[in-house]
Amino acid sequence: MTSLPGGASAERSHVEESRRAKRDAIEALGILPFAYRFERSHTALEALALYDDRMGEDGPLVAVAGRIAALRSQGKTGFAHLEDSSGRIQVYFRRDALGALWELVQLLDLDDHVGVSGRLFRTRTGEVTVRAEAVTLLAKSLRPLPRGKTQVAEDGVQTFGGLADPEVRYRQRYADLAVHPEVREVFRLRARAIAWLRAFLDARGYLEVETPILQPLYGGAAARPFVTHHNALDMPLYLRIADELYLKRLLVGGLERVYEIGHDFRNEGMDRTHNPEFTMLELYEAYSDYEGMMQLCEEMVGGVVEACCGSRRIERDGTTLDFTAPWPRVRFVEGIRERAGVDVRTADEADLRRLLVRRGVSADEAATFAGGKLQDEMFKAFLEPELVQPTFLVDYPVALSPLAKRHRDDATLTERFELFVGGKELVNAFSELNDPDEQRRRFEDQAQQRAAGNEEAQLYDADYIRALEYGMPPAGGLGMGIDRLLMVITGLPSIRDVILFPAMRPES
């Protein structure tokens, strides 16, 4: 990093120096390098659609605005491509048509924001173009964007070279977005998906709510929290790791269908599928159960995939993911038993560890697994990699699910499912435990695990128990990782590709 923002001139590149010199020259012409406003008549795409070849050299008058994405000076004329959020349009500058403004055109750089008005025509080479009659500088770019050369082809814009370093792309997302229209498209798609989910739930009578992000007790998931401090109350507060316990309090209060879309914060490792803050959709529906949630899931996830990808069958990594309902269900205990030959609820723990070691887990590690953790490791080793097609993994052991209702037919299990797509967990849902005394016992069990060193065991939440004592209707609830959903929808390999500003170590 030789040139830092606002650094001394000695630290700036010659490119930046030259742009600042042009900025000064523009000011000397009495022109503002950073304008206040521009009334554009059409976006690039709208303007292009306006032209008809019968109009010849004198098409309609348009005023377009955008960033200069290509600039070709040619003596007393020049061509530029303006890029706005709709696309690109070419602009043709002529000295004899611009008069005094020609001086300004000479001082334009790639990446400047400009507004151009003029008539549309088609060039010899066939491109619909604005013949500039007036040019307004809207914002001088003092730092060149890391863009490559581009070629406008019939099937889109082809780039040669350009910003490729993933570090710069994530740290300077503004630059990444500015030079990569396809990245802008990812985040449009993200917004479309979230809007679709809201519309879907609103149409089903769900109420969108907001619950605390700063919580005196964190719960609803197993994870280490971020801790902060409230000065006025002089007490620690935790950034939520889940919305669950607050949303279920609302069921007690008579809000029968609620959902929340917001960030959860988990103080854990970061990798391709984990960012410390991520977007979660949680929803709860009174008088439903996990069966109801599976149906809802098929409609909702299948629907959003279809809305974003145009089909419920999408091609990912050479396989077709088929979101057409119904989706297969695999029972947690039976699924493992079919592959490992043991019942994880009743098998001797030493035998389970031996199976894990035979499966490739290191002996030292396996020795540390016990209880619910051991069962989960068995799942990861024997079952998870097979869950590529949308699949419900159902009926988890009780030890793994302290907030889920016991299975109606088998007291060792809970009515819980997770949806897996591409081998990754996308949704977690259950029939919500609404017996306050059993919930109390589950919390006490978690407290014991905590005392035994499990940092992620859930905290005893007395206020939540009090709420349940008032009576919570039976309900189904569901949580879905929005970022991971977007990874499925876009086919992008890293959660950082679908989060605008992913967490990064600080620079310098």
Next chain:
RNA sequence: GGGGGCGUAGCUCAGCUGGUAGAGCAAGGGACUUUUAAUCCCUAGGUCGUGGGUUCGAGUCCCACCGCCCUCACCA
């Protein structure tokens, strides 16, 4: 945190077994009134991630550190 890889001009990259840096694009000057990866001529631009070490000599070899990527672990 373990293992592997990478870090050279604004951007994309070369740089063989050590002999103190190259290209294309971008930039500056010039030519060019329908070009589109415009073209042609000329010019400038780099403490090779940081700090040590080995060596007569380090972009290159060694060590440490910083950052990123991949992978494993953690994340039910």
